[in-house]
Amino acid sequence: MAAIMYGGSLIAIASAANAQGPNPQQDMQTDGAEPQEAAGRVDDIVVTGSRIVRNGYTAPTPVTVVATEQLLLTAPGSIPDGLNQLPQFTVSSGTQNTGNQATSPNGGNYLNLRGLGSIRNLVLLDGQRIPPTSFQGTVDTNVIPSSLVSRVDVVTGGASAAYGSDAVSGVINFILDTSYTGVKGSAQVGVSDYGDDLSSGFDIAAGFDVFGDRGHVLLSFDHYQREGIPRNEDRPRGGDYITQVGNGTAAAPYRNAGPVYYQTGTFGTLFPLGVNFAANIGNPLAGLHFLPDGSLVPFNPGVRPAGSSNVGIGGDGSPSIGKTLTGGQVTDQLFGRFDYELAPNLKFFAQLGFAQSGNTFVTIGSGTQTNAFYIYSSNPYLPTGAAALLNAYPGRDGVFGTADDRRVGGGRIHADQPFKEVDALNVAYTFLTGLTGSLGDYSWKATYAHGDSLLRSAHSGNFLQNRYFASLDAVRGPNGNIVCNITLTNPGLMDDCRAINWFGDGSPTDADYDWVSGVSKYQVAQTMDIVAAEISGDLFELPAGPLSFAVGAEYRTQRLEQRSNSDPSIPTSTVGLRTNVAQTINKYNSTNVGQAEGEYNVREAFVELAVPLLADMPLIRSLDLNAAARYTEYSTSGGVTTWKVGLSYVPIEDLRLRYTRSRDIRAPTLYELFAGDQAARGGFFDALTGRNDNVITLSSGNPDLKPEIGDTYTIGAIWQPSFLQGFSASVDYFSIEITDAIANLGTTTANEECIASSGASSVCQYIVRPFPFNYTPVADNFPLAVRTLPFNQALASLHGIDYEFSYNTPFSSFGRSGDLGLRLIGSYVPGRKTRTDIDAAPVENANVGVNAKHRINLQANYREGPLSLTAQARYIGEIQRTRDVTVFYEEPTVPSVVYLDLTATYDFVVDGNDLTGFLTVNNALDEKPPLIGNGQPGQQYPTNQGIYDVVGPYYTTGIRFEF
Template sequence: MNYHRLTTALFVGASTLAMANGAFAQSAAAQDVEEVIVTGSRIVSDGTAAPTPVTVATTEALAKSAPASIPDGLNQLPQFANSRSAGNPGASATSPAAGNYLNLRGIGVIRGLVLLDGQRVPPTSYDGTVDTNIIPQLLVQRVDVVTGGASAAYGSDAVSGVINFILDTKFTGVKGVAQAGISDYKDDASWRFGIAAGANITDKLHVLFSAEHYERDGISDNAKRPNGDDNWIVAGQGTAANPIRAYRDTAYISATYGTVINNNTASMNAGNPLRGYHFLPNGQLVPFNSGIPTGTSNYSYNSDGAAIVGHALTGKIITDQLFGRIDYEVSPDIKLFAQLTFAESFNRFNTVGSGTQLGDFRIFTENPFLPNGVRQTMEAAGYTSFIGGRIGRDLDYKWVNTLNDVYTFLTGAEGNLGDYRWKATYGHGDSRVRVTHFGNLINRNWYAALDAVRGPNGNIVCRITQTNPGMQDDCIPINIFGDGAVTQAQNDYVMGVSQYQIAQKMDVVSAEISGELFTLPAGVVSFATGAEYRKQELHQTTNSDPASPVSLVGLRTNVNTYLNRTASTNVGKADGEYNIKEVFVETQVPVFKDLPFVYSLDVNAAARYTDYSTSGGVTTWKIGVSYQPIEELRFRYTRSRDIRAPTLYELFAGDSAGRGPFNDIHTNVNQTAISLSSGNPNLTPEEGNTYTVGVVWQPRYIPGFSASLDYYNIEISDVITNISTTFSNEECERSNGTSPLCANIVRPGPFSDRSPNNFPISVRSTPFNQAMAYYHGIDYEAAYRLQLDKFYDTEATLDLRLIGSYNPTRKTKTTATAAPVQAAGADPRIVNGGAPIDRFNVVANYTDGPLSVNLQARYIGKLKRTNDPALVFADNTIPDITYVDTTVTYKFEVAGRDLDAFITINNLFNRAPPFAPARDQPGISYPAVLAIHDVVGRYYTTGIRFKF
């Protein structure tokens, strides 16, 4: 893509806008917004004069591109990347990520501040982030996205910017929506219903109400999508001799659906004459075909091995929102208000459809479920047990339910005191999240049930009932020899539920005053100042706390001494609270006006002091300059220092545990290990330094045209990040066991022991202030409204707009001494924070009386699997793609009521996502980048909106 040509095009004229974006416009181009109250500033002003770049997205425009929800529409903006949603649910339940968590600039969900009418929205997730599905969408009239640091104006967490949902609090009448949708593959059906009403009960009392329901089924059957049932992965060591390449029909060599006697390492079952055999569905033992190696030791293709099946492509989502507000005018200068919001978001998705990957377990020859011939062969060779592997697709599927209930209350007063505006509010937020992982293996039951023996009466029983009476007398022995061998009773005994609940509260008291101080020759000096006190609490409970491992007493197992209650989703307890005190001041000063070469020169400045009860005080600031040499051309510059404070979870989380593959370079063993994570109470705030330089052009000789171009540069120091277990392992090895990070790798023996027996008992990851991040790029936007009566007798209009982002640098460093990692243009599954360098939307909207036709093209640039030259991929490129969406709307009346009938087709040409298998377990991932590309395919939505 030629960026010199594109940049020039923004300033040449309307002829360059044949493909332009009609859905979104920065404040510079939002000519239909008369007054923008939030423009990256607490001072009320016209949005076109703001030094800070602001993207304004109207609800009407968002609905045309993504009728499902406002957050879905925002995620189509090029300024958002790698947001978390039900369309990208992941494969675990250790974090509630299946809502709609917006990621501004792809810098991290936690680094963007979500506001509702300028008020901080309480966190809804354990990590302090906000599920924007809770916003009462029918009453949102627009969303202001401040795409620059804004901590001085709005408070901490606004490092990447602010997403401010603006409600129409003065609405009168009734409006609503009813719609339904379905994909071209006859799945992922959706329904949305909502109604809102506002009325002036008296000339002083105004009431407002809305109720909304949205439901979408998700996609549980990957096989309907291209390459969805082919078990694609990429595997290999990433060297020139063994590059990472794509493989089809892959499977584990260490597991089958009916159990395999493992031979995936030289030492496993060594000497056993049945090593490398597996059990058929009828229990018969036959040689195992290990297939063709993939380059990764545990995976092969065209083998008898098993792959995970049934993992959800996208999750099911159900949301409900209730909103009510009362405004009462005490006098012309004083107004009281109170509003109450309740929202519930439910999400469900399969993590592993085929039961669970059961890993390596020990079976003793006295197990009565073993065929006699197997037992006799082993005992004749002097073996009393073997290590087996299995994927239990005859066990319950594993799925996750996430239920998020949020209550918010806001009350306050606002008014005028002479020439000044003032406002005082009290807000309370209460969110409760319950994450339930069904179909989870109960470890102690599993190991007890595996160890089956003959009882005194000849019945098959669990050995523990004979050796330790009274300890586990309800144990039901399990038969795992053959696919389908597990009975319902056996399944119910070994499978269960892990669950954790998060309760968070936030109380905020704030007050501010703004107005005009005095008049200079160039104009009025304005100001805003205020203070805020905020208290937040976090309480997390769990039924599977890894800090309290289960006892192994009475069990014969091959596991280490540490055993969690369940096979996965062992999330620890967390308790903590802090309070924050803040004061801020902001001013806007007109310096020059109506001078030669200076049509206007304005300066905006803000400062905020924040005192955290956990980490002390910190100062943030911003300065912005707006310079117009002539009326139609404006240059803008901002420089800011911003912060993100550590969340309560980052500070106070207890141990959480999971199991996953770990490549131990110390023992040269690659197998499953227990991974632990916890909080760190010594964390301090991250610090962001941002500057933007931009230009806005609104020529009078091209009525209806505007364009803007902004360069941004963001540096974040003291980034809170978890030191990866891989990094700790490497650093410990480089130091020959002397580094403090060696404490993160817990081994049964001393560091000097490099035998396979010294493989780690557990590996730990803990957050530290030790990283840095650097981002820079260009945002560009243009808009042109053409009145077609210039060409023929009509009242029709054509709106053409363009919005795009060019982000060539996304560098991060794990530590001060680590080499920087370039994530720009990289696959986010391989490189943390990876995102396309190029993204832009172009839209044309034609309106002729009651008919409106909207056409949008969304371009997503190509990706590399990695930018690391030391990591070799056979094919390192994921190609670019363009999606086209269209909406047709027709306005009509029924009984004097206004109705809009519409049909939207997203991904009009049913473009399949670029083929990109993951470096993952066989069968668990769809071969596409779900966080970036559309995997749903062509999707139809039709419905009616009404207003009267």
């Protein structure tokens, strides 16, 4: 057993080398707890939160420490999955919420501490910064060599002064067992209660001495794969096409309804009614659609709910189908490390890691082209009677085409096309080398680190826009063959064009789809180099003890380069095209990612002091001061100073009080500064026109960004009553306020502000409409595109309470005796505000959307001999639909949810080797996710996948071994 020192208090944690089942006496100690048995410890390890290394020192910073075995008990798939179950983590990005586009890292596992965004927590490996694996500057924690991770330390508060910039919401430090000796490994398989989402994994690690006992070698290999759930329809409610309808008034509150279908597109092509597509007002073909056999019949729009512009309940409309519910992943990690003692007080080390994480998911199985094109009466695939009827209509020229070639607006859901799949691959190489040693009473370390990461993303099945629109415009050629109009009007421009019959589900052939489709690709390469040095020790004795220090410096360079085959800043020619509604088009229907290139260097220097103020006095057993300061200078945004001050006070033996106050920063990432245009396509509700339809969203970087500033304070207590052995409790109040917070301009917010100003606000420039703001008829003025870009938001803040209670005791029942461990971890966040600019009123977001006010984990572990039984209940409190008293919902709250996870392990010995078999059932009671209608029909599963389980009961079994 290794004893972890949390400032001078020891938390007993099972060593990662121990292949036996978890022991509640070892694994379930609360933050700051004294061990029940310290005599058996092998070494002392300093917990993240301070760079001071000194026996008897207590850092005031709250830290949640979790052993690997504890994380894998209820999340056998990976250590990050286990972390995501802790109340302090919410809305982490990963395979459980893949999204409809491939313009952001939707695979992998990007941890989100406090719900403030993955970009605001710093991810470390043994205290060293890990190079970003996404262009957003975040780290896919799936690339960490999990088989050698002994524990994870989570600093739940600002830590920039101690560990560097970007640690605004905290630090997640993965600690390796670098002294491990022996061979250990595991193998496992898993399956859902529905017989899908198969998973498998294995890992092996070895550590051995070389050159006598002066050298030590560590090697490991980890592999894990999981198929995911291919379609929303594979789970209850996924095929019900439930969508939020209503207009939020008392008379027509927002409510869930289903089945809801598009009134602007069908599987076989629809000519929408004029109320759905203003350009079709009065058109004789409006309200007709094609059956699979190509016949044109009247369309039943179903019942249009209040507040909706393009969907109906029931009727002949169609949904989007085929979207992946949870993505597939394959991860592999190779790791090697070599330590060598050059002299009694001098050690050399070098480690090399390689990891890759592959992710696949379907964005939308059926391409959704609603209100997206025109069909002309000259199209020979139109039934003769329909073409004649259209030509006989004396509509307005320019709106209905020319007098001799009338047109009608159409929409189609391409259920017959191959699914649009994303394949993303993250590859990361990390190298770290350095020297550690001591000079008298001082310890020192000097290191060099290099990291390379490469993200490649390919989105297949994307329509090449100019080809798609050209294929829609079919005409008769001079020889009577059906050809594309562009081949006649602009010969030589697109002579290989295929005139496609889009009328009827199944009419386009595979060859047709091959011709109009392509693969949108981009890749992001990043490199990071870090040179760092630090020294720590005791300066001199004070009456209450030694004054300790740590001082160091770091120089870091980082470079980003992004390349793409779909740069939206490069115009796509529309010459010869007359069927597209929009005035401009991107190369692909979705996932148009621009170029980006940039670099910066960072200089940092820090100092930290631990000052014992008073000791061994009445009501003052100890009073210690911890203070740190760091100066950071970015070549892109200048210099800034961060600092931390904290107090640790022990009035009586059983009680410790702590307080910290810190100033932290996050500088804008290279991508936030230098990203070129990128474009995505998705749903957008426009309050001006009343339409809820697909729109192009453009985004880019902003070179004028400055660092955001975080102010954090915590105050808390740790209580370990001597009269109740095995019990420990900690409670901490925290407050984080981020000024000049970097956030993307919200397109909905910008549109609402523009409308409220009657088109006069400066934000109107980000809503690109085909006509002036006050154009009539207003229904024709749905945006062509909306733009978002990062800016320094005025304010983002939250406050709340973290609490943790644990109790470990011998337990006897029914004539049997064993050990019982109980642990409760909770987070209560009653306040979470944002303000978009200095003149705007703060908006309270606590307990709304994904921000549950209460999140609690309760875990019980019973061990008797070789058998261990663990149960964990995860509670997510009820959430309000809105805090706006003028907005009404039929069901104003999302109900609370409790997930039950069960694990059984059994230790046995084969030929003198220790083995442990295990079986875990996640969501054992099959708790269904709350019903939350969102998005457009079929494009999203009707819940919030960022916080609720959509997989259902999941069974994992396997074996761990050590010899």
